[in-house]
Amino acid sequence: MAGYAQLWAPDVLGDGYCCREIWQADDYSGNVKATVVRLKSQCSTGRAVLYVHGYNDYFFQAELGNNFINNGYNFYAVDLRKYGRSMLPGQIPFEVRDLKEYFDDINAALDIILQDGNKSVILMGHSTGGLITSYYLASSNHEKYPIKALILNSPFLDMNLDVLTEDFILPVASLCGIFFPDLSINQGGGNQYARTLLAHYGGEWEYDTQWKFEWPQPVTTGWLRAISTAQDILHEGADIEVPILLMHSDKSGNEGDVNDEEAGNIDMVLDVNEISCYGKRLGNDITEYVVKNGMHDLFLSHIPVRYSLYYHIFEWLRNKGL
Numbered sequence: 001m002a003g004y005a006q007l008w009a010p011d012v013l014g015d016g017y018c019c020r021e022i023w024q025a026d027d028y029s030g031n032v033k034a035t036v037v038r039l040k041s042q043c044s045t046g047r048a049v050l051y052v053h054g055y056n057d058y059f060f061q062a063e064l065g066n067n068f069i070n071n072g073y074n075f076y077a078v079d080l081r082k083y084g085r086s087m088l089p090g091q092i093p094f095e096v097r098d099l100k101e102y103f104d105d106i107n108a109a110l111d112i113i114l115q116d117g118n119k120s121v122i123l124m125g126h127s128t129g130g131l132i133t134s135y136y137l138a139s140s141n142h143e144k145y146p147i148k149a150l151i152l153n154s155p156f157l158d159m160n161l162d163v164l165t166e167d168f169i170l171p172v173a174s175l176c177g178i179f180f181p182d183l184s185i186n187q188g189g190g191n192q193y194a195r196t197l198l199a200h201y202g203g204e205w206e207y208d209t210q211w212k213f214e215w216p217q218p219v220t221t222g223w224l225r226a227i228s229t230a231q232d233i234l235h236e237g238a239d240i241e242v243p244i245l246l247m248h249s250d251k252s253g254n255e256g257d258v259n260d261e262e263a264g265n266i267d268m269v270l271d272v273n274e275i276s277c278y279g280k281r282l283g284n285d286i287t288e289y290v291v292k293n294g295m296h297d298l299f300l301s302h303i304p305v306r307y308s309l310y311y312h313i314f315e316w317l318r319n320k321g322l
Contacts, residue, residue, distance in 0.1 A: 012208075017062065020038070039066070047072065047074070051076070057129075058211045059078075060205075060208070061300070071314055084211040093213075102132050107142075114145070119146060122148060130152040134157070137242065154298060173225075184219075185219050186218050189215075196295065234281065235278055243286075245287050247309070249266060250290050250294065252267045267296045289316075
């Protein structure tokens with residue numbers, strides 16, 4: 001069943017978006033699938049974008065896809081295994097033991113992009129998706145795919161923990177992930193980030209809270225080990241050969257330390273200084289863009305912020321000949 005693809009079907013986003021399931025080889029949890037979402041441009045020049053979402057996430061940002069097709073790019077997104085459209089009954093949400101498990105999902109999406117006749121691909125990742133795409137370009141055999149650039153939206157390049165937790169507790173939990181990968185760890189925390197996003201709290205967005213949970217979900221020791229292993233490798237330097245646009249907010253904040261209005265103008269999840277520090281180690285052609293008043297997912301920031309962001313992205317792509 002591995003690699004079996006269903007036919008294209010209308011997607012939950014509507015407005016011309018369609019989706020396609022890709023059944024992958026079974027893993028330690030049983031059946032596994034990824035899902036590719038597509039929107040084609042009416043003025044395509046054979047250029048495509050592949051978007052990879054973050055943790056506790058799935059692709060729902062239709063505005064992002066619409067901006068790319070309006071600029072002549074065919075747009076694709078992949079819901080990785082055990083996320084969003086790809087969740088199967090009985091699976092632990094977001095479960096992973098090695099981030100390389102996701103490489104098959106990315107490859108499946110890239111195969112579809114090539115089958116559709118595209119000649120070049122811009123890879124884009126948000127948060128954990130930024131970590132995964134960076135790790136993919138740093139370590140996988142991807143030469144058969146015409147990947148021309150990497151756009152990183154607040155990539156998850158470090159854990160953003162206090163010194164005691166990061167230097168002592170995390171290594172112990174990661175070691176446990178070898179022998180007991182399914183041990184559950186409660187993250188704690190509240191729903192302030194979700195309150196800044198969801199329309200029924202006064203935010204600008206609507207999404208499925210069964211696919212992007214409002215409250216923090218437990219993680220497993222296997223997940224912690226997978227994340228920290230990839231981060232440690234990238235901290236040493238990645239030598240990614242394609243141009244990289246490294247984007248993040250201008251400031252960070254912790255839940256409870258700011259009110260909901262302030263939370264809508266900062267990165268509530270990661271430390272922007274760590275993103276900058278480790279992001280600059282990913283390759284030799286890196287453009288850093290600091291987004292004033294940006295949220296963690298920059299494409300969910302307030303309208304003036306994200307419209308300026310789109311302009312900057314397409315300007316950067318033009319300057320790179322892409």
